[in-house]
Amino acid sequence: MLNVAIVGYGRIAAEHAQWIRAAGLNISAVFDPTPARLAVAAAAGLPAAPTPAPTLAAALATADAALISTPTSLHADHATAALLAGKHVMVEKPMALDHAQSLALCELAEKLGKTLSVFHCRRWDEDFLAVRSLLAAGTLGKVFNIESRLGQYASCVGPAAREWRPGWRTEAAFGGGGLYDWGSHFLDQLQILLAPAAPVRVFAQLRPVLWSADCDDFARVAIDFDNGISALCEINTVTSRPLPRWHIDGTKGSASSPPSPEFSTTTWAKLEVTPPAPPVAPVFHRLTERDIWLAFARACLGQGMPAVTARSVLPTMRLLDAARASSAGGRAVELVP
Numbered sequence: 001m002l003n004v005a006i007v008g009y010g011r012i013a014a015e016h017a018q019w020i021r022a023a024g025l026n027i028s029a030v031f032d033p034t035p036a037r038l039a040v041a042a043a044a045g046l047p048a049a050p051t052p053a054p055t056l057a058a059a060l061a062t063a064d065a066a067l068i069s070t071p072t073s074l075h076a077d078h079a080t081a082a083l084l085a086g087k088h089v090m091v092e093k094p095m096a097l098d099h100a101q102s103l104a105l106c107e108l109a110e111k112l113g114k115t116l117s118v119f120h121c122r123r124w125d126e127d128f129l130a131v132r133s134l135l136a137a138g139t140l141g142k143v144f145n146i147e148s149r150l151g152q153y154a155s156c157v158g159p160a161a162r163e164w165r166p167g168w169r170t171e172a173a174f175g176g177g178g179l180y181d182w183g184s185h186f187l188d189q190l191q192i193l194l195a196p197a198a199p200v201r202v203f204a205q206l207r208p209v210l211w212s213a214d215c216d217d218f219a220r221v222a223i224d225f226d227n228g229i230s231a232l233c234e235i236n237t238v239t240s241r242p243l244p245r246w247h248i249d250g251t252k253g254s255a256s257s258p259p260s261p262e263f264s265t266t267t268w269a270k271l272e273v274t275p276p277a278p279p280v281a282p283v284f285h286r287l288t289e290r291d292i293w294l295a296f297a298r299a300c301l302g303q304g305m306p307a308v309t310a311r312s313v314l315p316t317m318r319l320l321d322a323a324r325a326s327s328a329g330g331r332a333v334e335l336v337p
Contacts, residue, residue, distance in 0.1 A: 002297045003028035005063035005087070007056065007078050008070030009037045009048065012092060015289075016067055016119075017046060023293040031059035060085045065115075065300055068092060071168050072175025076101040079116070083108050088115040088300040090293075094184040095310070097175055099317040106310045115299045117306035118313045122185040123192060124287040127257060127268030130280075131246055132193060134271060137280045140250025146193070147232040148186045150178075151242030152261055155211035170212035177215030178235035179206055179323060186233045187221065187323075188316040197227040199315075203332040204323035209238045221323045226337070246271065253277065 002025045006013050009032040020027055030041040030048035041048035048054070056078070060066060065088035068078045076096040082089045089109065095102040095118045109116035122128060135143060155170060168174040169181060191199065201224040206216035219235040236242070242259035245268040254274050260267040287295075287307055295307040322333040 001026050002300055003062060003064045004090075005029040005031065005059045005066045005082075006041075006046075007031050007059065007066050007068050007082065008074070009041045009046075010069060013067065013069040014040070014044065016069060016092075017041075017044065019289040019293050020067070022290040023297060025293060025297055028062040029054075029059035031056050056081060057085070060087055063087055065090065065296070072180055073097060073173065075175075076105060079105050080108060083112055083114055083116070086112070086114070088296075089117070090296055090306075091116070091118050093118055093120050093188075093313075094175070094180050094320065095313050095317060099314060099321045102310070102314055102317045106314065109310060115296065115306055116310040117296050117299070117308050118310060119292065120185065120188050120308045120313060120316075121287075121289055121292055122189060123308065124284075124292075125189075125268075126265040126286065127245060128189050128193075128265075129282060129284040129286060130257075130269040130271055131248070131255075133280045133283045134248070134255060134273075135193070136283055139253065139273060139277050139280060140248060140255060141252030143229060143248060143250040145230050145232075145247075145249040146190065147234070147244075147247040148190060149232075149234040149236065149243050149245060149247075149259075150182050150186070150263075151234070151236040151239045151259055153238065153240045155217060155237050170215060170217070172212075172215040177206070177212065177217070177219070178237060179204075179216050179219040179221070179320065182235050183219055183221065183233060183323075184316060184320060186235070187319045188313065190223065190231050190233060191315045191319065194225050194227070194229055194231065197225040197229065198337045199223045199231075199319060199322075199335050200226050200337070201332050201334055202319065202322035202326050204326040206323065206327040211237060216327075219323070221319070221326075223319065 038048040066082040204221040207218040211217040221233040223231040244256040246257045292307045299306040326333045
């Protein structure tokens with residue numbers, strides 16, 4: 001049985017604990033610098049105690065692998081520490097603050113012979129797979145425009161654990177903002193959806209409008225791909241009239257899906273095609289969060305690849321880098337394949 005140490009027991013880590021247990025894996029330790037969060041973990045029956053103050057090294061010593069679920073700005077340091085301690089590593093998304101940190105983690109894991117994965121679970125969302133199936137069926141003809149949006153009048157980066165700096169996800173110093181949060185998922189989906197086409201140009205507008213003073217609660221990223229497709233990723237948390245989650249245009253028709261304040265992937269998957277066309281049967285297999293952890297565990301045991309390889313995330317990190325550079329400079333950023 002694989003022993004997993006949880007590094008950073010915030011809101012998402014509490015969900016990971018359920019998925020890890022559902023996969024039949026053992027949580028051997030929980031590390032968090034906040035006694036209140038350790039108390040929450042202990043109350044959930046996890047091996048964590050507020051006193052004496054635990055150390056990262058002690059938590060890792062009991063484990064075969066580590067989940068890094070600390071704030072984004074700490075991902076690289078904590079993943080590096082776990083790899084150097086001889087552990088396999090699962091990192092919450094985004095992988096790190098930038099492409100350089102992410103590449104360094106990939107190279108270190110490969111040098112040490114350790115499995116490194118990133119929890120990009122939305123590669124198997126119902127709506128995303130519905131869009132992939134629609135494009136694979138050719139129903140819309142030659143696609144030339146794909147728009148991927150999240151819109152609502154509320155900060156959508158989600159609450160952090162109230163016991164430790166509950167607003168960190170809207171603070172730039174911690175890697176907060178809509179682009180890093182939902183945007184990392186949506187950009188990841190777009191680069192998978194359009195592969196093997198490569199992005200060649202990015203123009204982005206990242207703005208702190210209402211919910212944050214120093215990082216984006218409005219993010220718009222336009223991407224030109226080398227096959228002629230224009231893609232748009234938008235995270236807009238200051239709109240009272242949200243636009244469709246997906247909108248796709250092709251030479252034979254268009255498709256859209258409704259917004260969902262509840263973030264329901266089932267609602268998002270209800271693609272309406274114009275002109276009307278027969279429903280498209282799903283052609284891609286869904287993985288649950290439990291399945292992702294099972295695949296990771298098998299990879300750690302040398303029995304295959306993780307569901308998400310670390311290097312498959314590097315194109316996403318390049319897009320995140322380009323979006324930030326474009327917005328800061330007010331210009332399009334060219335990407336060399």
